Amino acid sequence: MWDRIKADFSNWEAKNPIENTFINNCIFNADSLYESVAFVLSNKISTHLLIVQDWIQLFNKAYNNSDYLRTSLEQDLQAILDRDFACTRISDPLLHYNGFHGLQLQRLANYFFKNGIYATSSLIHDRMISCCSMDIHPAVPVGLGTVIDHGIGVVIGETARIGNNVFMYHNVTLGSNGTIGGDRHPTIEDDVLLGSNTSILGNITIGKGSAVAAGSIVTKSVPPEVLVAGNPAKEIGPAKEFQKKGH
Amino acid sequence: MWDRIKADFSNWEAKNPIENTFINNCIFNADSLYESVAFVLSNKISTHLLIVQDWIQLFNKAYNNSDYLRTSLEQDLQAILDRDFACTRISDPLLHYNGFHGLQLQRLANYFFKNGIYATSSLIHDRMISCCSMDIHPAVPVGLGTVIDHGIGVVIGETARIGNNVFMYHNVTLGSNGTIGGDRHPTIEDDVLLGSNTSILGNITIGKGSAVAAGSIVTKSVPPEVLVAGNPAKEIGPAKEFQKKGH
Amino acid sequence: MWDRIKADFSNWEAKNPIENTFINNCIFNADSLYESVAFVLSNKISTHLLIVQDWIQLFNKAYNNSDYLRTSLEQDLQAILDRDFACTRISDPLLHYNGFHGLQLQRLANYFFKNGIYATSSLIHDRMISCCSMDIHPAVPVGLGTVIDHGIGVVIGETARIGNNVFMYHNVTLGSNGTIGGDRHPTIEDDVLLGSNTSILGNITIGKGSAVAAGSIVTKSVPPEVLVAGNPAKEIGPAKEFQKKGH
Amino acid sequence: MWDRIKADFSNWEAKNPIENTFINNCIFNADSLYESVAFVLSNKISTHLLIVQDWIQLFNKAYNNSDYLRTSLEQDLQAILDRDFACTRISDPLLHYNGFHGLQLQRLANYFFKNGIYATSSLIHDRMISCCSMDIHPAVPVGLGTVIDHGIGVVIGETARIGNNVFMYHNVTLGSNGTIGGDRHPTIEDDVLLGSNTSILGNITIGKGSAVAAGSIVTKSVPPEVLVAGNPAKEIGPAKEFQKKGH
Amino acid sequence: MWDRIKADFSNWEAKNPIENTFINNCIFNADSLYESVAFVLSNKISTHLLIVQDWIQLFNKAYNNSDYLRTSLEQDLQAILDRDFACTRISDPLLHYNGFHGLQLQRLANYFFKNGIYATSSLIHDRMISCCSMDIHPAVPVGLGTVIDHGIGVVIGETARIGNNVFMYHNVTLGSNGTIGGDRHPTIEDDVLLGSNTSILGNITIGKGSAVAAGSIVTKSVPPEVLVAGNPAKEIGPAKEFQKKGH
């Protein structure tokens, strides 16, 4: 995949110092996809206090240690290229997509969370919010091949679970219903599509292959393969038609 | 309260330079809660032009001068610990919670606004938006013991008023109805709960102890102690059950 | 217009180093409105890797080369002063308004996009998202005299079009309906008002002078001069009353 | 003394943002001479890794804790004003004099050295070398009212001792004779003048009130009140005439 | 001359991001020699407090306003190429030579000094010392075609004067004799050569075309066209042979 990414720049010429520095550092100077994404993310989230060289080293070590981080990174990129109409080059999400950046930061935060390195996990979480306007709790397990399009306003709570091949637009809430503790957030099964500005609230399940139309509020579990819409959301047909194409 | 915060780190060992630098600066090196929060916020919002050492000094002076800033800071922290299911350590909001950081920045902006230091107030306001994805006008008076959970997408207009012990999720709008000037934003009385993705629009009042369910749009005043929901929001029962537990 | 802006500071005295440095750099030291806004935006979006001096030079050259960039900048400022109740000084949006900053960044990204300088365009786009919580695709043509109030959560897709004198609140989505590619986003005609938390989805048109009430979801074209509301949005009267005053 | 320093800027008007930011931060915003010098030095030596806010806090605490640091700071400033022909304003050394900055950094390094905080002491020492081209070992006790003019190239070894009211030009070496360990560097008694490009080598003493002419190399002790010159340095007369005026 | 400089990079290819960013910013992106040197110097001396974008603007304005700054810049570059054996490309001093950088900073400091902008002048002076280990007082008039080779340790006092085509090695002192005020530093006439580690002390004159051998200390005026050496320096022959070649 790294060769495909570099191929996007085979005849590239910088038009000014900004893009020259950026592409040279992030593409031409990296030895692997993992090194490239570690560099991109580190520069995005570093501050005066949380310095860039420390993030780079930390993230490179995490990618070296975790097969899941490397696999999910590749599959997320491929999923965007396959399903996002606006994406025609595989290097674009790597370099520029907010939703992709936020998701990879959550995957890194989750890696440290699972290894008991909580302060680091929380720092990455907080920087994800500041830099991507996305708030996904580090504890959330996220499946492979995930697309979070735009990502702004996405809020996903501590006990949520997300399956494989989920496609999610901006401003999606996977929240609690606000009255009980414990396991209080939704489970999103494989192949689900969540439209923009939707809220899924409480310890409920959105069944495999279902879709939630933009602007819906869902407070009860949804069976597989259906399309729901409205506030409160109701089943309005099968999900097939809605799901079968790109986005 | 500062002793309780430091106690969270009594046996703490840094796992890497990122968290080592952060915790040492923000916890072990601070002499008080006020100094700690001034440091955390200053580092979060500083830029190449608006330099960190100036923010630190400015915020330290503000906390030294204002009893209200110090009191509200402590009561906000306690309220999060009491009411947010995901929060188990009092140091976590201080160091890592976006909604808490945004709220304290608004309180600081409000302090300078009330003292006629408008450019500083506006600068803090703008940095709050960039760093916390929250936009609360500096003129808004906010009561004690406030919780803003997640905070992303919260927009609160110039003439809004917020009472004590209000709990607010992300993406809440306290807006105008868009047709008249002057006092055009809502008043939120004590003990109100505002669900995620709710809009309260116009010079109306949400009565003491009431709750607005997630995704509601409210354009008329709501009496005390009731639960409203929907678009347009309607009363659907008493608020008690919804309110009595944590979140 | 630059003289009017400077007049806002004719008797101004700095209260502390933060505002002193900011106003001196952005107002007293600039030779023109264009130089001032290039400085403000460059400082807002610069990072450790994408350095401030390169942005300043890049943006100054863009403003020098493009009449449209200069004209739209002036008309956007005037529109805010005319229509935003909270704005009483023309220098305030220039220095502090998130929606204004995000819009000018989109106009710059669009300028580079139209000139085939795609990497730069994408970089500006990504920084706009990080710093303004706004995601407007660089390809979108935006008319003159545009106001984006607050701006947080605004997401506007690749094939959308926006006319003149549009007023838009925060958290507005101009999205696709998620099933087909090509020209898949809305056209917003002149003089339209889009309330907060509204979604306009698909290749539809919001007719000249119409208004969409806060919280609406619109999936079918709207004729001129009407007010629509709800999910799905329905016509509920003429737009006149809603439109005629400021906001 | 702080009032006299501030008086230098009673009618001052900034000519550009560089000097505006500098003077506002270092003079108008400081509450005391100690706070001012801590700010000036911290900004001079801070790096990407050794961050400015930490130096400011560290130096402020040192000045608060040490009478000797505060006294020597004041007497050094006064000595420069009294004895350096090029200095007509007491604020100039504070803000701009390399030799003064290097000396105060050595005094701070010495403070930490004496308190057993060696890593900090060594860091200040190394930053002094980088930023002032001066290398005075942190262990060296330096008396009151010291002037180091220009300071470039000054190298003073670990076991040297410097009395009160010493005046030293640039490129002075107080070195060892290179053959034995232990107490191997010179003692400079009160009121001594050391010309530029002089070397005093070995465990010898330059007696009270003596002067060493520029370019001399001294390897044997010098009695009080004489003038020595040459390589090897020889007594060429009384020091009186040479010493009695300013420099 | 700018074309000749750019020609040095006609077939250049960056080997890594460091040199890529540097050469692109300093050569390919500059529109003139003046813009290039302003960029190089600004980046060299900028700090966290004295920010790079302000230096760039300040220096660009100075070069635009002063024929002498532009002329001396070009003649200094040409003189290095003509006389320094180690220099084979005219772009090398521009980008990398410490003595050249220090001299141009002194010329800029002198420009502001002569225009009564003293704080800026002193700031440049202090940054020159820190970054170049050279200390030339801003008041000193320096003629055209000057070469300062290496530059480390050069100290030149307030009332010194330097003619045209002077060549000076490192560690040269043009100092006072330490006993009287007023006009107390040397005058160096045209075409003089000053060897490394030489001291010229007092209000004396080194005559046109003379040379001072390395390590000399000169305290009496030297007639034109002679070579002096030693401590105290004595005439040891004509300067011709010593002067006629490059260095």
Next chain:
Amino acid sequence: MWDRIKADFSNWEAKNPIENTFINNCIFNADSLYESVAFVLSNKISTHLLIVQDWIQLFNKAYNNSDYLRTSLEQDLQAILDRDFACTRISDPLLHYNGFHGLQLQRLANYFFKNGIYATSSLIHDRMISCCSMDIHPAVPVGLGTVIDHGIGVVIGETARIGNNVFMYHNVTLGSNGTIGGDRHPTIEDDVLLGSNTSILGNITIGKGSAVAAGSIVTKSVPPEVLVAGNPAKEIGPAKEFQKKGH
């Protein structure tokens, strides 16, 4: 050797955030001596334009590729510990010694110079001058086990050569005699000692095991094993006594 260095910090406790961040980054977080020194040097020389993460990567690759860089680094450290009276811990030069830092930077510049990467070589050279006040040309071959004590003011020209086990104090010049080009700088053979403030000028040789006393100027070759002193330097005895101990 890395284990010995880490052993210096086996019971170390940070006294403040400055030293905590420094030691954690440079010692506890590094996996090898090479990684540690790459980090220390990168942070020392990085600027706003020449960014730290690029230096770190560049230097790590150089150390990985060059046996000579790794060997000379270790032998230089050992030589300081063996011969510098003031050095009692092997970690001190690594972290804090200016002469050691400057020398390693020269070795890195020399590595890039020999590989034809000239712009990078020149950039390192220029940063060495700014940060260490040392100017050693990148072309100079430097032998193993070299000590440069203090280092300030050291200037070594393009065609100089330095053998093994050379000990050099500050302010040493290995210069040309200023009249001819080509091979015009000195050769310093193994085991030579050069005192402070000495100048060795021209294409001459200082013979194996000889010593030059402080303040000497040498313009003729010196045979092995002798001690020379004065201006011009003359043989004053055997070097043995002078050489046999540490410094």
